[in-house]
Amino acid sequence: MLKVQEIREIIKLIDQSSINEFTYETNGTSISLKKDQNGTAAKQPAATAQQQNAVEQIPQQQVPVEQVQTEQEPVKEESGNNADYDYEIVSPMVGTFYTASSPENDPFVSTGSSVQPDTVVCIVEAMKLFNEIEAEVSGEIVEIIAENGQLVEYGQPLFRVKKK
Structure with missing residues (x-):
């Protein structure tokens, strides 16, 4: 299974390239990226082969990059009480x-x-x-x-x- 950081790197590379659509499959997990009308990559959530077979009849939605990052890893706000460190x-x-x-x-x-x-x-x-x-x-x-x-x-x- 792909890690969040790997997915983010792929999204950045696709955003910076002229590629409009990208699909990657490994070990029963797949990820599809497609640029929206604005030219930014959108991610289709990764699914195992079993999950993919179960949802093939359902139209797949694209999730904007900003939503992917928010859903997968919540942004931690830096608080002013963080101690100094060396x-x-x-x-x-x-x-x-x-x-x-x-x-x-x-x-x-x-x-x-x-x-x-x-x-x-x-x-x-x-x-x-x-x-x-x-x-x-x-x-x-x-x-x-x-x-x-x-x-x-x-x-x-x-x-x-x-x-x-």
């Missing part, structure tokens, strides 16, 4: 972000926690392997960016740290 702990791999070793356990760290370079701050699961992610710096966690259970990308910021 360092971001980023994901070293693509995987699922977990704040604790199991759902019953307390999170490894929370906002305000002091960390050392060898402090485990989270786990990123990739292909059934649970990888402990260490802080790599001494300081205080000022913001937890990723949400528990969220799919994270390589290099995606997970935490913000104020170095000591």
Whole structure:
């Protein structure tokens, strides 16, 4: 299945090109993009092969790019109380972000926690392997960016740290 960021990149590329229509299929998932009258790409929601067969009789609607981004990932407004930070702990791999070793356990760290370079701050699961992610710096966690259970990308910021 395509990730939101991959879909956004495809939309940008289609918008910047002279291509008017684009279809991509992989592993039973398909995405179709078609430029509207204004020349901007519109996305047809991705569907599995089973879902596609079930809705073939229904006329397909195109969703403007602005709606796709709003529906898939709500825009988080920056609040004025975000603390200063010197360092971001980023994901070293693509995987699922977990704040604790199991759902019953307390999170490894929370906002305000002091960390050392060898402090485990989270786990990123990739292909059934649970990888402990260490802080790599001494300081205080000022913001937890990723949400528990969220799919994270390589290099995606997970935490913000104020170095000591």
